Amino acid sequence: MQELLRMNGKRDDFSNGVKIELAGRVGWICSFPNCGQSTSGPSHDSPEKMIKNGTAAHITAAAPGGPRYDPSLTPEQRRSIENGIWMCPRHGSLIDKDSAYSTSDIKAWKNHAENIARRNLEYGPTSQVANFSALYSPKDLKILSAYSGIFTWAVIERIRGELFGSKVSHDVTNPLDAALGMENNPAYVFQNTTLEELRRTLNSRIWNFYRHFSQQSGGMIGYYDYIDIHECTRRDPNRRAYWENEIYKTQVLARLICEPALELLKIKENNS
Numbered sequence: 156m157q158e159l160l161r162m163n164g165k166r167d168d169f170s171n172g173v174k175i176e177l178a179g180r181v182g183w184i185c186s187f188p189n190c191g192q193s194t195s196g197p198s199h200d201s202p203e204k205m206i207k208n209g210t211a212a213h214i215t216a217a218a219p220g221g222p223r224y225d226p227s228l229t230p231e232q233r234r235s236i237e238n239g240i241w242m243c244p245r246h247g248s249l250i251d252k253d254s255a256y257s258t259s260d261i262k263a264w265k266n267h268a269e270n271i272a273r274r275n276l277e278y279g280p281t282s283q284v285a286n287f288s289a290l291y292s293p294k295d296l297k298i299l300s301a302y303s304g305i306f307t308w309a310v311i312e313r314i315r316g317e318l319f320g321s322k323v324s325h326d327v328t329n330p331l332d333a334a335l336g337m338e339n340n341p342a343y344v345f346q347n348t349t350l351e352e353l354r355r356t357l358n359s360r361i362w363n364f365y366r367h368f369s370q371q372s373g374g375m376i377g378y379y380d381y382i383d384i385h386e387c388t389r390r391d392p393n394r395r396a397y398w399e400n401e402i403y404k405t406q407v408l409a410r411l412i413c414e415p416a417l418e419l420l421k422i423k424e425n426n427s
């Protein structure tokens with residue numbers, strides 16, 4: 156009976172709730188590879204309304220005859236969030252008309268778009284550069300691999316979260332030293348100017364960090380002796396604010412290193 160109704164033009168459309176969830180899971184950005192089109196914003200007609208001009212496209216068609224229609228799905232499955240992908244109007248209509256895009260391709264786009272949205276949520280907004288795939292030379296792709304092998308997600312997270320107290324593990328400084336070791340090696344100079352700009356920013360921020368950090372740090376095996384706030388305060392209670400500020404500056408300089416490192420890592424992930 157259900158099948159018969161669909162043959163008569165009944166479509167398994169998404170509910171408004173599903174549409175909003177789909178859009179929100181990708182930050183209201185089109186999920187088509189490298190599109191990046193925003194699909195929401197304020198309405199000019201009313202200060203209380205928003206414009207929504209995206210579309211919840213079906214991964215497998217809502218009705219027989221549509222692209223990628225899968226008769227084995229129940230109507231509930233067909234209109235469930237699993238079967239939808241958020242798109243801008245142009246790409247929504249493109250995939251609704253074209254079976255050349257396979258179900259597995261579209262699921263991979265959806266997954267990728269959700270990963271980007273998740274990372275933007277966790278690590279702050281992404282530059283346009285990092286979200287786009289480009290044709291980089293084999294040499295540049297190799298260098299990107301080298302840098303993202305040093306500055307992995309975990310390493311970046313580690314550097315961002317470092318408090319710079321009395322002991323600073325070499326886990327934090329080793330990646331910085333590795334990057335500086337590559338600084339003047341021609342094998343690690345990017346051919347692409349945007350990438351090379353990011354690499355230079357990374358290196359200069361590491362130097363800025365070390366110029367500050369080395370004023371107070373003493374090298375030990377496995378870690379650096381750094382500012383012991385309790386010990387400093389015990390010696391001179393009036394200088395507590397000064398030492399706190401020194402630590403804060405170190406944290407800021409370390410986080411600044413993470414920005415270009417993160418860009419390089421995102422570019423790498425979007426081009427592999």
Ligand SMILES: [Zn+2]
Pocket residue numbers: 185186187190191192242243244245246247
């Ligand atoms: Zn699009």
